[in-house]
Structure formats: structure tokens, C-alpha cells
Amino acid sequence: MSPMPPWLDAIVAALLVAGAAFALVGAFGLAKLSDFMKRLHGPTKASTLGIGLSLIASMAWFAWHGGFTGREFLVTLFVFVTAPVSAHLLVKAAMRSEPSAAPPPRPGRDG
Amino acid sequence: MTSLTATVLPVVGAAFALALVLAFYRLLRGPALVDRVLALDTLYVNALALLIVLGIGLGDPVYFEAALLIAVFGFVGTVAAARYLQRGSVVE
Numbered sequence: 001m002s003p004m005p006p007w008l009d010a011i012v013a014a015l016l017v018a019g020a021a022f023a024l025v026g027a028f029g030l031a032k033l034s035d036f037m038k039r040l041h042g043p044t045k046a047s048t049l050g051i052g053l054s055l056i057a058s059m060a061w062f063a064w065h066g067g068f069t070g071r072e073f074l075v076t077l078f079v080f081v082t083a084p085v086s087a088h089l090l091v092k093a094a095m096r097s098e099p100s101a102a103p104p105p106r107p108g109r110d111g
Numbered sequence: 112m113t114s115l116t117a118t119v120l121p122v123v124g125a126a127f128a129l130a131l132v133l134a135f136y137r138l139l140r141g142p143a144l145v146d147r148v149l150a151l152d153t154l155y156v157n158a159l160a161l162l163i164v165l166g167i168g169l170g171d172p173v174y175f176e177a178a179l180l181i182a183v184f185g186f187v188g189t190v191a192a193a194r195y196l197q198r199g200s201v202v203e
Contacts, residue, residue: 013115020126023160027130030137030153036146043153051160058163062172071175075182082186089193094145096197
């Protein structure tokens with residue numbers, strides 16, 4: 001198994017660091033922000049992007065080292081499809097338990 | 112000569128672990144039930160990322176099976192919990 005060329009090594013390391021930074025910012029927002037609707041932004045966007053970057057880094061690493069099977073791509077696809085769905089369901093649940101969290105009706109429209 | 116990726120991997124793992132701790136803090140703190148479900152969702156996403164970092168570090172693609180399983184079961188769990196909070200039952 002030959003070592004990775006420096007350019008691929010740098011790309012994988014940069015993707016990993018960027019992914020970890022995004023996931024950390026997302027979790028920090030979840031712990032720090034004041035309201036559920038604000039807290040929802042961190043994990044649903046930043047953490048999803050962070051894990052997507054880490055998975056791309058992993059795909060590049062295993063593509064060079066010869067263990068590429070396409071499962072990483074499946075995980076990426078699955079996470080990116082399911083994150084908005086679960087976020088939407090959580091918002092609907094939050095709006096039911098706390099109706100004041102629902103957005104105000106749009107101006108110029110009745111009901 | 113050690114590679115840049117090998118140097119960076121422990122830091123990346125520590126960052127994901129810190130993200131796990133922050134999500135766990137929200138899981139314990141609440142205050143509403145939806146907050147706890149959201150924290151659980153974040154926990155499984157970060158655990159998945161940590162597994163992938165571990166897979167790169169050990170050079171073993173078998174960890175992706177576990178990552179895929181966590182992704183599927185975490186999504187099912189989040190959907191079931193959110194639907195239960197929304198209408199009081201998971202399946203009609």
C-alpha cells in the first residue's frame with residue numbers, strides 16, 4: 001500500500017478539519033442558543049454539512065487505499081435525504097406542543 | 112514520514128467528541144421534549160461521524176456498515192419520537 005500523494009493527503013486532511021469544525025459549530029449552537037426554533041438551525045444544517053464533508057474525505061481516503069465500496073456514498077445520500085425530513089417533523093411536533101412558536105400569518109392573507 | 116491526515120485525525124476525533132458532549136448537555140438540559148429529541152438526533156449524527164473518523168484511522172472499511180446502521184436506526188427513531196410528540200401515537 002503506497003502512501004497517498006501530498007495533494008490528496010492535503011485534500012483529505014482539509015475536508016476532515018472542515019467537517020469537524022462544522023459539526024462542532026452545529027453542536028455548539030444546539031447547546032448555546034436560546035429558543036428551540038433557533039437551536040434547530042445548528043444540527044440540521046451545520047452538522048449535516050460537517051458529516052457530508054467527513055464522508056467525502058473518507059471516500060477519497062478509501063478510494064486511494066483500495067477499500068472503496070460505495071457504502072460511504074450510501075451513508076451520505078441517506079443522511080442528506082433524512083436530515084430535512086426529521087427536522088420538518090420536529091418542527092411540526094414543536095408547533096403542536098407550543099403554538100406560540102408557529103410563525104405569524106402572512107400579511108395580506110386571511111386565515 | 113507521517114502523513115498530514117494521520118496528524119489531523121486525533122484532533123478531528125476530539126472535535127467530534129466535543130460535539131457529542133455538547134449535544135449530550137442539551138439532551139440532559141431539555142427543557143422541552145422536542146429539544147431532547149433534537150439532541151438525540153445530533154448525537155447519532157456525530158456518533159456516525161466519529162465512526163467514520165475511526166474507520167479512516169484504522170484503515171478498515173467495515174465501520175461503514177455500523178455507520179449505515181446508525182444512520183438508518185437514528186432516522187427511524189427520530190421520526191417515531193417526533194410523530195409521537197406530534198399526535199400522541201406513532202402509527203394510527
